[in-house]
Amino acid sequence: MQTTVFDQLGETVYHETLPNGLAVYLVPKEGFSKTYAVFTTRYGSIDSHFRLKNGEEINVPDGIAHFLEHKMFEKKELDVMHEFSKNGASCNAFTSFNRTAYLFSCTDKLDRNINLLLDYVQEPYFTEASVEKEKGIIGQEITMYDDNPDWKVYMNLLKAMYQKFPINIEIAGTIESISHITKDNLYQCYETFYHPANMVLLVVGSFQPETVMKWVRDNQSAKDFPPAPRIERIFPEEPAGVAKSRVEANLTVGLPKCLIGFKEKTNGLTGKDLLKRELTTKLVLDIAFGNSSALYQKWYDSGLITESFDFDYSGETDYGYSIIGGDTPDPDKLVTELQAGIRGLIQSGIHQQDFERAKRKKIGLFLRSLNSVEFIANQFTSYKFNGSELFSVVPTLESITREDVEARMKEHFVFEQMSVSIVRSASPQE
Amino acid sequence: MSDSVKDISFHTSVIDGINVHIMPTRKFKTTTIVTMIEQELSEENVTKTALLAMVMKRATARFPDAKQLREYLDFLYGAIFDVDVTKKGERQILHIYMEVPNEKYLSHENGLLEEAIRFVGDILCRPYVENQAFAEKYVSQEKETLRKRIESLIDDKMKYANQRVTAEMCKGEPYALLVQGRTEDLPGIDGKSLYEHYQQITSRSPIDIFVVGDVKESTVEKAVEKHIRLNRQDVHAMKPTPAKKQVDEERAVIEKLDVNQAKLNIGCRTQIGYADEEYPALLVYNGVLGGFPHSKLFVNVREKASLAYYAVSRLESHKGIMMIMSGIDVKNYDRAVEIIKEQLASMRQGNISEEELSQTKATLSNQFRELLDSARMMIDFAYNGVISGRKRRLEALLSQIDRIKVEDLKRVAEHVVIDTIYLLRDKKGEA
Numbered sequence: 043m044q045t046t047v048f049d050q051l052g053e054t055v056y057h058e059t060l061p062n063g064l065a066v067y068l069v070p071k072e073g074f075s076k077t078y079a080v081f082t083t084r085y086g087s088i089d090s091h092f093r094l095k096n097g098e099e100i101n102v103p104d105g106i107a108h109f110l111e112h113k114m115f116e117k118k119e120l121d122v123m124h125e126f127s128k129n130g131a132s133c134n135a136f137t138s139f140n141r142t143a144y145l146f147s148c149t150d151k152l153d154r155n156i157n158l159l160l161d162y163v164q165e166p167y168f169t170e171a172s173v174e175k176e177k178g179i180i181g182q183e184i185t186m187y188d189d190n191p192d193w194k195v196y197m198n199l200l201k202a203m204y205q206k207f208p209i210n211i212e213i214a215g216t217i218e219s220i221s222h223i224t225k226d227n228l229y230q231c232y233e234t235f236y237h238p239a240n241m242v243l244l245v246v247g248s249f250q251p252e253t254v255m256k257w258v259r260d261n262q263s264a265k266d267f268p269p270a271p272r273i274e275r276i277f278p279e280e281p282a283g284v285a286k287s288r289v290e291a292n293l294t295v296g297l298p299k300c301l302i303g304f305k306e307k308t309n310g311l312t313g314k315d316l317l318k319r320e321l322t323t324k325l326v327l328d329i330a331f332g333n334s335s336a337l338y339q340k341w342y343d344s345g346l347i348t349e350s351f352d353f354d355y356s357g358e359t360d361y362g363y364s365i366i367g368g369d370t371p372d373p374d375k376l377v378t379e380l381q382a383g384i385r386g387l388i389q390s391g392i393h394q395q396d397f398e399r400a401k402r403k404k405i406g407l408f409l410r411s412l413n414s415v416e417f418i419a420n421q422f423t424s425y426k427f428n429g430s431e432l433f434s435v436v437p438t439l440e441s442i443t444r445e446d447v448e449a450r451m452k453e454h455f456v457f458e459q460m461s462v463s464i465v466r467s468a469s470p471q472e
Numbered sequence: 473m474s475d476s477v478k479d480i481s482f483h484t485s486v487i488d489g490i491n492v493h494i495m496p497t498r499k500f501k502t503t504t505i506v507t508m509i510e511q512e513l514s515e516e517n518v519t520k521t522a523l524l525a526m527v528m529k530r531a532t533a534r535f536p537d538a539k540q541l542r543e544y545l546d547f548l549y550g551a552i553f554d555v556d557v558t559k560k561g562e563r564q565i566l567h568i569y570m571e572v573p574n575e576k577y578l579s580h581e582n583g584l585l586e587e588a589i590r591f592v593g594d595i596l597c598r599p600y601v602e603n604q605a606f607a608e609k610y611v612s613q614e615k616e617t618l619r620k621r622i623e624s625l626i627d628d629k630m631k632y633a634n635q636r637v638t639a640e641m642c643k644g645e646p647y648a649l650l651v652q653g654r655t656e657d658l659p660g661i662d663g664k665s666l667y668e669h670y671q672q673i674t675s676r677s678p679i680d681i682f683v684v685g686d687v688k689e690s691t692v693e694k695a696v697e698k699h700i701r702l703n704r705q706d707v708h709a710m711k712p713t714p715a716k717k718q719v720d721e722e723r724a725v726i727e728k729l730d731v732n733q734a735k736l737n738i739g740c741r742t743q744i745g746y747a748d749e750e751y752p753a754l755l756v757y758n759g760v761l762g763g764f765p766h767s768k769l770f771v772n773v774r775e776k777a778s779l780a781y782y783a784v785s786r787l788e789s790h791k792g793i794m795m796i797m798s799g800i801d802v803k804n805y806d807r808a809v810e811i812i813k814e815q816l817a818s819m820r821q822g823n824i825s826e827e828e829l830s831q832t833k834a835t836l837s838n839q840f841r842e843l844l845d846s847a848r849m850m851i852d853f854a855y856n857g858v859i860s861g862r863k864r865r866l867e868a869l870l871s872q873i874d875r876i877k878v879e880d881l882k883r884v885a886e887h888v889v890i891d892t893i894y895l896l897r898d899k900k901g902e903a
Contacts, residue, residue, distance in 0.1 A: 051577070052501075073499040075844040121775075123765035128827070130834030132764070149841035150834075178778035185733040186781055186799050189629050294730045296624035334542035343538075343613060348620050369624060399546045406549025409573045413500045415845065468730070 043255055048433040051412060055433065056251040058259075062267045063239025066258050067426070069246040069418060077247030078147045078415045079156060081163050082423045084242075085235035086140040087213040088360075093274040094230060102231060103222045105180075105215015108137040110228050112180060114144065114163060116172050122162045131155045139209050140358060141427065145419065152249055153257050160243070160261045166232045168225040181217050191465045195299045198289045199365060199463035203305040205285040206278035209361055238262065239270035242423050246415045277360065282307050283458060290464045297348070298466035300373035302380055305459045306362030313429035314438070320357040321404070321435065322442050322450040323364060327353045328400045329447065330387055331366060335396075337383045346376055359428055364454065373464045384455045392451070397444045408435050479866050480843065480850045482682065483689055487696050489704030491680045493854060494689045501577055503585055503685030504847035505592055507568040508855055510678045512710055513646040518564060519618075519653030520661055520669045522557050525566050526614040527666060529555040531600035531607070538610075548587060549573045555595065559651040561713030561745075561790025563859055566673070568595055571847075574686050585687060586695045592681075593699035599670065605663035606670070615658045622652050626729075629896065633735035634795065637894035640725045641739040645717075647791050675705045680858055684847035712861050715745030715792030719889045728899045734802040735896040738812060739795055743887040746789040747862035752872035753880040757888070758787050758794060759832035760824055760881065761815060766831045768815040769796065777811060779804050790860060794888065802897045809893065820885040822878050829878065837870050 046055045056068040087107050093099050114135070115122045126133040131148035144163050148155050187193050197212060204210040214220075245254055284305055311319055331338055331353050341347040350368035370376045411417040418432065425432045482493035511521055535541035545551045552571040557564055572588040600607055626632050635650055642648035681700070683692050719741055744754045762769035762785030773783035783798040800808050818824075843849040843866070857863035 073497075075841045076838075121766075124827075124831065127764060127766040127831035127835050130838040132835060132838065147838075147842065149838050175778050179774055179781055182733065182779070182799055182801065183781040185801070188732045191627050295627050297620055299627075332542075332546075334539060334546050336539070339539045339542075343609075345613070345616050348617055348624075350624070369620065371620075399543060403546040403550030405578075406551070406573045409501045409549070409577055410552065410571060413502060413847075 043251070050436060051409075051433055053412070053433055056255065058255060060238065060259060060262050062262055063237065063270050064262060065242045065426070066255065067242065067244045067422065068249075068251045068254055069244070069422070070249055070251055071247055071415060074248045074415060075149050076147050076415060077149075077152050077245060077249055078145065078419045079159055079243070079245045080143050080145040080419045080423060081159050081243050082141050082143040082241060083236055084140065084240050084427055085142050085231070086138050087211065088139050088208040088277075089235065089275055090208055090211070091276040092234060093276070094234060095271045099276065100230065102227055103215060104211045104219040105213070106223055106227060106231055107142055108214045109176065109180060109220055109223050110231055111135050111137045111142050111144075112176055113168055113173065113228060114166065117162065117165065117167045122158070125158055126155065129154050129158070137213055139213065140360075141424065143420075143423070147415075152254070156245070156254065156257055157261055160258070163236070164265065166229065166236075168228045170225055173223065173225050173228065177220055177223075180214060180220055184212070184214050184217055184220075187212075187214065189293070191293045191295045191299055194291055194293055195301050195463050195465040196365070198291055198465070199301045199303045199461055200363075202286040202289040202461035202463055203284050203303050203363060204361070205281050205283075207280040207361055208277070210285070234271060234273060237270050238267055240273060242426055244419055244422050246418045246422070280361075284461045286461060288462045288464075290466070292468040293465050294467055295465060297369040297371055298373050298464060299368070300370050300376050301365050301367035301463045302377060303366075303461050303463070304364045304454055304456070305461070306357070306454070307456070307459060309360055309362060311357075312359050314434075316357060316359065316428050317425070317430040317434065317438050318442065319362075319450070320355060321439055322446050323355040323357065323454055325397070325400050325404065325442060325447050326451045326454065327355060327364060327366070328403065329392055329396050330384065330451070332400065332403075334399070341376070341379065346370055346372060346379065373462070373466070377462050381457060388452055388455065392444055392448055394444055397447055401439060401442065404439055405436055408439070480853050482854055485693060487693065488701060489679075489707055490696070490700065490702070491678075491858075492693065492696055493680060493682045494687065494692050495682075495684045495850065496687055496689065497684060498686045499845075500574070500685055500847055502571050502573050503588065503683065503687055504851070505570040505588060506682045506848070506851050507592060507596060508680045508682070509566040509673055510680075510710065510859060511564045511566065511673065513559060513562045513564045513649055513651075515646070515649065517669070518649050518651070519657035520666060521564050521566055521673070522651065522653040523611075523614060523618050523658070523661060524666055524670055524673070525555045525557050526618055527606050527610050528568075528595055528599055528670075529553070530610045530614065532594040533598040533600055534594050536600045544591070548584060548591070549578065551588060551591070553591075557651050560856070560859055561788070562646045563710070563713065563790070564651060568592055576686070585691065589692070589695040590699040593701075596674065597700060597702055601667060602663075605667045608663050611661070611663045611666060615661065618652060619655050619658055622650065622655050625650070629731055629733075629735055630797070630799070633737050633894065633896045634797065636727060636896065637725070637737040637739045637795070637892055638793075640723070640894060641793075641892040647713075647793075674702050676708055678707055678709070680855065682851040682854065684850060712747060713745065713790045715748065715790070716743045717741055719891045722890045722893065724893045724895075726895045726897060728897055731896065731898050733799045734805065734898065736798045736800055736805065736808055737795060737894045737896075738809075738890055739793060739892045739894070741889050741891050742787070742792045742794050742884070744884065745792045746856055746860040750880075750884060751789070752869060753876050753884045754787065755836060756829070756832055756873060756876045757819065757881050757884040758785055759836050760828050761785050761819055762796060764832065764835050766828065766835075768818065768828075769798075769812065772811050772815060773798060773808060777807070779808055779811070789856065802895075805895060816885075816888065816890070819881065819888070822882040822885075824878050824881055829876075833873055833876070836873055840866060840870060
């Protein structure tokens with residue numbers, strides 16, 4: 043077992059890669075009551091076109107990774123959720139664009155819960171009947187998202203930015219696409235992507251690392267796995283430009299919603315470079331649009347934005363984008379003002395004191411998020427998948443210079459790479 | 473070595489008519505300071521208090537400009553700061569939330585804790601005032617923001633349906649009010665009347681300040697004495713929220729809106745509040761019925777009938793209301809209501825297995841122990857004790873839960889009555 047100590051943060055990470063390829067990370071948090079474990083596979087909604095073990099190329103229906111996540115909870119003899127309940131644990135799972143995570147939190151019976159987590163994710167059980175039944179439940183989940191204007195404006199923006207890359211499809215698919223899912227598809231996907239070598243187990247909370255590592259080793263060595271398949275994902279070539287510069291939809295809302303996205307032109311970064319790009323871009327966004335910025339105050343004071351105004355940056359190896367916006371009475375004006383604001387900032391450059399302040403703020407906020415085992419659990423693996431390290435955030439932030447931020451600002455804010463998504467009510471009465 | 477927190481226990485002292493509750497712990501990398509101002513939820517004041525929260529966070533005497541104020545928070549290492557209102561039973565709580573990093577994780581820093589308490593004092597005691605009134609520019613901007621906030625309730629259909637069923641069910645009771653207030657009250661409020669309201673609240677309403685972090689009690693108390701001074705006059709106590717209300721008949725309300733998924737919300741009265749002896753049994757009752765994925769609603773509405781993605785029940789512990797919520801296809805309305813009613817009936821018959829009971833106790837206990845990992849949730853737990861007039865110890869509550877039997881749940885079930893069935897549906901079919 044390897045140990046990595048992060049002195050400044052007072053955190054230690056224990057790590058081991060098991061003979062079957064499973065990467066295990068343990069982050070003990072002394073004094074905490076709960077333990078949170080996440081078992082993640084590097085398989086998400088974008089992995090819809092790939093090569094099977096036998097070399098055959100396959101296109102699976104949209105929404106299958108999410109459907110598979112739902113079906114993992116059903117077993118022949120037992121109901122997984124009920125088993126966790128017996129141990130007092132609450133369990134959950136989620137599917138994102140590039141991963142599927144199964145998790146639980148508990149304050150008791152950690153050994154049983156860890157074994158249960160490993161066992162149920164490693165024992166698929168699908169029948170035609172249960173696959174059919176799940177279509178009703180997921181159908182309601184999809185319908186629920188269809189009524190959610192915040193989700194709609196966000197997904198529409200991704201569809202506007204990306205022409206071919208499958209981040210432009212709904213994670214849960216559509217009622218039509220999931221109707222084609224069969225138990226055989228589910229087994230094909232499972233066998234391709236759920237090998238231990240494609241997965242990470244992370245445990246954060248109150249425990250002795252040696253003890254937990256032994257439980258995991260024992261659990262895994264008792265099971266047989268075939269050699270790890272070589273995973274070959276097939277992604278379409280994404281053109282540099284956006285699919286559409288503007289997209290609108292109607293849904294009942296109090297005020298129109300407007301999101302503005304900047305698509306990353308250059309992808310393929312990993313590890314430290316990717317982490318640095320992410321943090322630098324987040325600093326740029328905070329300096330430009332954070333609630334102590336001149337633009338934010340001006341827009342808020344004039345009523346152009348509300349407290350819902352927000353921004354974020356998502357930077358992965360295969361794709362990256364920033365999203366800025368929120369509720370506004372006048373989406374077109376917000377877009378014009380934002381473009382003018384960015385031009386102004388690029389021209390005037392960034393003041394040293396604004397840069398220092400943003401950096402200080404980010405460091406404080408990061409320290410705060412380490413209070414949350416959920417935050418660590420959810421972020422740690424996604425950084426690992428990108429070859430970087432959650433606990434390197436502070437030193438990386440400290441290494442960023444004002445010049446880095448200015449260069450990133452010019453590189454990232456390119457209006458040809460920009461799309462706008464708007465959701466408003468069909469008529470003013472609604 | 474870090475200490476292990478086993479229970480939620482604050483040390484309380486009274487400073488200048490304010491209750492100061494402190495809980496030293498080395499568990500967190502930040503210090504959390506939450507100030508709660510308790511008020512009766514009332515038509516007369518609900519909008520004013522909601523607006524006051526928004527105006528208070530814009531500026532203070534020391535930071536008269538909103539940008540300066542925000543820059544100062546960044547300087548305090550991105551201190552988390554907010555002023556907002558929440559509803560707890562028939563109380564409107566105005567709270568000031570503040571969280572700053574503990575300086576021991578920052579090289580060359582000290583005095584952050586005192587700066588944070590001073591800042592809370594700025595917000596609470598030294599607002600930005602012009603001629604005995606809040607500045608008109610902030611008041612008018614925030615009136616507009618509040619109006620938009622109230623109007624945007626409709627964006628989230630789940631929240632919207634929940635507020636609508638509450639308003640229908642509690643017509644004539646203060647609990648029906650939306651905590652953000654009513655848009656029609658806004659034109660009648662100006663900087664002067666809002667400032668009078670501020671003075672009224674800060675001098676007479678009960679105020680509690682909670683501090684959680686790696687702090688020394690004496691340091692916090694000294695800083696509070698120095699920076700938080702209000703002219704406190706006869707603070708008035710409030711009578712507890714009534715949890716009992718006779719239901720004469722079950723009502724049904726259907727509302728149409730442009731939606732794809734129908735929202736079915738069933739409001740029940742439980743006649744049991746946070747301070748009552750039967751409260752632990754109510755927690756278990758709600759858990760067996762609809763609190764968890766092993767609960768009757770989830771199993772029967774979702775897993776067996778495949779009608780919904782979510783089917784849950786939630787308690788409002790001070791008011792004694794239990795809300796059952798589900799998202800369904802409108803054509804399944806009758807069936808969903810029938811299945812839900814069957815579950816309520818089966819609770820009354822005591823049709824509860826040993827396994828359902830033990831799973832619920834185990835998950836409830838887990839949920840309560842998880843509070844210990846969040847300063848914010850521990851403060852909320854302690855504050856429930858303050859406003860209900862019955863302080864509960866976490867360990868005691870857990871052992872009460874552990875002793876609950878099926879008979880206790882049957883007794884609770886006898887009090888649980890459906891008050892209002894609310895359906896938010898599309899505009900297509902017949903009414």
